[in-house]
Amino acid sequence: MDRYNFKTVEEKWQEKWLESGVFRSKVDHSKKKFYCLEMFPYPSGKIHMGHVRNYTIGDVLSRYKSLQGFNVMHPMGWDAFGMPAENAARENDLDPKEWTNKNISTMKEQLKKLGLSIDWDREISTCSEDYYKHQQLFFLELYQKGLVYRKENYVNWDPVDQTVLANEQVIDGKGWRSGAIVERKKLNQWFFNISKFSQELLDGLDDLKQWPNKVKVMQKNWIGKSFGCEITFKTEGNLPVKEIKCFTTRPDTLFGFSFLALSVDHEISKYFSDDEDFKEFKKECSKTGTTEEAIAIGEKIGFKTNLKAVNPLNPSQKVPVFFANFVLMDYGFGAVFGCPAHDQRDFDFAKKYGLDIKTVVKPEGEEDTFEVKDEAYSGPGILINSEFLNKLKAPDESIIKTIDILEERKLGNKKINFRLKDWGVSRQRYWGCPIPMAYDENGNVIPIPKKDLPVKLPENVDLNSKGNPLDAKTEWKNITINGKKYVRETDTLDTFVCSSWYYLRFCSSKNAEYGYKQEEIDYWMPVDQYIGGVEHAILHLLYSRFFTKALGYKNSNFKFREPFEGLFTQGMVCHETYKDQNNLWLSPEEIELVGNTFHKKGDPNNKVKVGPSESMSKSKKNVIDPENIIQSYGADAVRLFILSDSPPEKDVQWSDQGMIASYKFLQKLWMLHNRIKEKIKIQNNGIEGNESLEKFTNQMINKITNNLEGFNYNVIIANIYETYNFINKIIEKDLDSKTLKDNYKKILTLFSPAIPHFSAECLEDLNFEEKIEWPIIDKDLLEDDKIDYVIQINGKKRAILKESRDMDQDSLMRKIKLNKLSEKYLKDKPINKIIFVKNRLINLLINE
RNA sequence: GGGCGAGUGGCGGAAUUGGUAGACGCGUUGGUCUUAGGAACCAAUAGUGCAAGCUGUGAAGGUUCGAGUCCUUUCUCGCCUACCA
Numbered sequence: 001m002d003r004y005n006f007k008t009v010e011e012k013w014q015e016k017w018l019e020s021g022v023f024r025s026k027v028d029h030s031k032k033k034f035y036c037l038e039m040f041p042y043p044s045g046k047i048h049m050g051h052v053r054n055y056t057i058g059d060v061l062s063r064y065k066s067l068q069g070f071n072v073m074h075p076m077g078w079d080a081f082g083m084p085a086e087n088a089a090r091e092n093d094l095d096p097k098e099w100t101n102k103n104i105s106t107m108k109e110q111l112k113k114l115g116l117s118i119d120w121d122r123e124i125s126t127c128s129e130d131y132y133k134h135q136q137l138f139f140l141e142l143y144q145k146g147l148v149y150r151k152e153n154y155v156n157w158d159p160v161d162q163t164v165l166a167n168e169q170v171i172d173g174k175g176w177r178s179g180a181i182v183e184r185k186k187l188n189q190w191f192f193n194i195s196k197f198s199q200e201l202l203d204g205l206d207d208l209k210q211w212p213n214k215v216k217v218m219q220k221n222w223i224g225k226s227f228g229c230e231i232t233f234k235t236e237g238n239l240p241v242k243e244i245k246c247f248t249t250r251p252d253t254l255f256g257f258s259f260l261a262l263s264v265d266h267e268i269s270k271y272f273s274d275d276e277d278f279k280e281f282k283k284e285c286s287k288t289g290t291t292e293e294a295i296a297i298g299e300k301i302g303f304k305t306n307l308k309a310v311n312p313l314n315p316s317q318k319v320p321v322f323f324a325n326f327v328l329m330d331y332g333f334g335a336v337f338g339c340p341a342h343d344q345r346d347f348d349f350a351k352k353y354g355l356d357i358k359t360v361v362k363p364e365g366e367e368d369t370f371e372v373k374d375e376a377y378s379g380p381g382i383l384i385n386s387e388f389l390n391k392l393k394a395p396d397e398s399i400i401k402t403i404d405i406l407e408e409r410k411l412g413n414k415k416i417n418f419r420l421k422d423w424g425v426s427r428q429r430y431w432g433c434p435i436p437m438a439y440d441e442n443g444n445v446i447p448i449p450k451k452d453l454p455v456k457l458p459e460n461v462d463l464n465s466k467g468n469p470l471d472a473k474t475e476w477k478n479i480t481i482n483g484k485k486y487v488r489e490t491d492t493l494d495t496f497v498c499s500s501w502y503y504l505r506f507c508s509s510k511n512a513e514y515g516y517k518q519e520e521i522d523y524w525m526p527v528d529q530y531i532g533g534v535e536h537a538i539l540h541l542l543y544s545r546f547f548t549k550a551l552g553y554k555n556s557n558f559k560f561r562e563p564f565e566g567l568f569t570q571g572m573v574c575h576e577t578y579k580d581q582n583n584l585w586l587s588p589e590e591i592e593l594v595g596n597t598f599h600k601k602g603d604p605n606n607k608v609k610v611g612p613s614e615s616m617s618k619s620k621k622n623v624i625d626p627e628n629i630i631q632s633y634g635a636d637a638v639r640l641f642i643l644s645d646s647p648p649e650k651d652v653q654w655s656d657q658g659m660i661a662s663y664k665f666l667q668k669l670w671m672l673h674n675r676i677k678e679k680i681k682i683q684n685n686g687i688e689g690n691e692s693l694e695k696f697t698n699q700m701i702n703k704i705t706n707n708l709e710g711f712n713y714n715v716i717i718a719n720i721y722e723t724y725n726f727i728n729k730i731i732e733k734d735l736d737s738k739t740l741k742d743n744y745k746k747i748l749t750l751f752s753p754a755i756p757h758f759s760a761e762c763l764e765d766l767n768f769e770e771k772i773e774w775p776i777i778d779k780d781l782l783e784d785d786k787i788d789y790v791i792q793i794n795g796k797k798r799a800i801l802k803e804s805r806d807m808d809q810d811s812l813m814r815k816i817k818l819n820k821l822s823e824k825y826l827k828d829k830p831i832n833k834i835i836f837v838k839n840r841l842i843n844l845l846i847n848e
Numbered sequence: 849g850g851g852c853g854a855g856u857g858g859c860g861g862a863a864u865u866g867g868u869a870g871a872c873g874c875g876u877u878g879g880u881c882u883u884a885g886g887a888a889c890c891a892a893u894a895g896u897g898c899a900a901g902c903u904g905u906g907a908a909g910g911u912u913c914g915a916g917u918c919c920u921u922u923c924u925c926g927c928c929u930a931c932c933a
Contacts, residue, residue, distance in 0.1 A: 214852060214928085221851070224932065248933060261933090300931080326931040336933045344849080345931055419932060537928080644873065645860055653860070657874060665873090706864085715862070718872035725872090790868050795914050797868060835913045841867055843913050
């Protein structure tokens, strides 16, 4: 008997699938569609285990849905713009496009070896003109709808590299590449008006029933809706400032007002631009702002101005105005009214600067003389010391009442404030989608005419030039439109823009006229199941939701409101970390086990320190290369292992032993397959095991179907093992050929989403040529006619009786009386109460 | 500081949602076969006890005939987020 040769089998089926085009999808209104999408990869060079896990999960689902008769679309593409290409190209002196395309072809081959059911005809790459020209058109459309605008905004500026850095590229206040101290610089940038949809994006979350709650909560917090009031404070002092606006959620504590605090970037700061002390203070603020620790400790510092702010509800009260480090310019109005008694931050600040702390809310049940002492009180209660507001219930009643009064007296307005800010999409980078805009000599903006799209990225640019390489490319930059001279916008779009609409492009990946074809998105959208890492919980998913809403804005053809109906966030793949005696990271291949300690390979004196299991990363060298693993064990074995060890939403530990076990299991399964094959050939008409085989198969259909529906993919693998164990036993028995054949076919079908090559090979080996469909559960067979009844006495399990299904209480009692257990536990003691759960258990309550 | 989630054998994890706790796998132990085993197969494997049994799902209470599952309090860990007015 041959061993299972995964190499030939997997290659054979991968070729077959590709040639026959089984995974090709097209609109077919006679069938229900299922759009399965995994987050497309960045072509960094090679696939990693995270990809293997992500795409295996999606593949199991796609194959399962196909077998169920759905018209499945399962596409794949490349998130191909971005900085790594630009950096790699600079380091190796080559073209980012070349580098990217080479990576794409490598990774595509690797993905194919996993045996994924992907419709490669729909492949897209965001860095190709075919893709980004449509993105430019969308940009212009959004511009026309008023959803795109330009404004000055602060950015992280690297003065050495002359470029803008993303927040995550600023490490301890320094540029990640140059090491230069990052400056805050105001730059003109393009923005998408995502905040216009704040409320819609928030409300939409309620409809996303198949999203993890965790992600919805994160988005909700990110959008950050708060209800409150804007209050205009009159000011007095030696500056030409008459009033300052604040946003507050607690206007009801206005009688506890004791100072007003401004952000150092507040417009009033312009009057202090020559003040040396203020400059010093501002520097101090930016220092504390950078480290997370400083924020956690949260030392509050302030700079006192000569201004006084007037309490609008009590004009005789005038309080000092400070600049303070804890006030953010981009939230509310960059100004806060301080009420130390009921806000911990304000409390800390007041303590430090010796400001009044006046209690205006007491907890229910306290005396009116209640006073805040060691910390602010922000809980519910009753208003005190607040004149006409006294006795109101805080917070709900008091806030509404106060806002009413402020509005009536024209001192303030009810206001809903969102934390969500508009999306700055300009990047001073080469390797991205050019923004299709231009400027005349006066700096006036015009969109590039649609007929001139796409604005192509120029080739042969000098990536080593300071700043944006596009800026240096004068022959590209200077253009003429309708005989008039213009200069192109040289910024490119944030790569998140590319991934905000790629799910639409997959529906019509070849459509040349427009980003999508209406009838195709009408059929395929929304994505039924989206699968990816939780690290995209906010940005990518929020931007995609925004893009859908923006395209649907003033466009009645756009029928769906949300791009992703279902979302599944898979966990990471982890591995132990290793360090040698010099504290250098070692990869798993660089170590070996001698006795029971690890040493560096070939260096028995260099003991290895085993660190905690962490997400695989190149920097910690705790990576396992999927290519090697597939090479040694085959795709099905890898799939089996990656699914088996943990629920897909949780992190999984890579284990060599587990991997080997999966490999060995397939070998065992192949042996079993051959025994089954022999048995079927013999054409016997046994009866012994038929019934139990049918029952088992039917129960397995039920279990595996339910586990697929619930994403319990690790349990499916356990079910496959169970099935092996069962058949391995029953195969000894006398079975009828036809029964064995029919049931085995069903079982192989159940296996095929997880181990597709193996299952296909076995099915073919037995000439199961008819169309393979997901087996149907026989409800009658599901119910065993013998039940294990749990017999409890006073709630304790005392026995299990195998009796017939649907037995009533009295009959079961009679059986119990006949049992020796009755003698032992019951004797003649009176039974006080009987709890009987049909087909499950009986609990007898007696006096002990 | 705020939010979310999780604590079950030596390990990863199951448990039809309130009804036999520990499925399945790894590891370990014993055995069979073998020149050999880091192969294959068989068996055992929560703790304790010779056994009947008793005890067991982070801890303490509670509801219930019955709690890993529900409620209250508490501890620990993980993730996200952060001076959001």
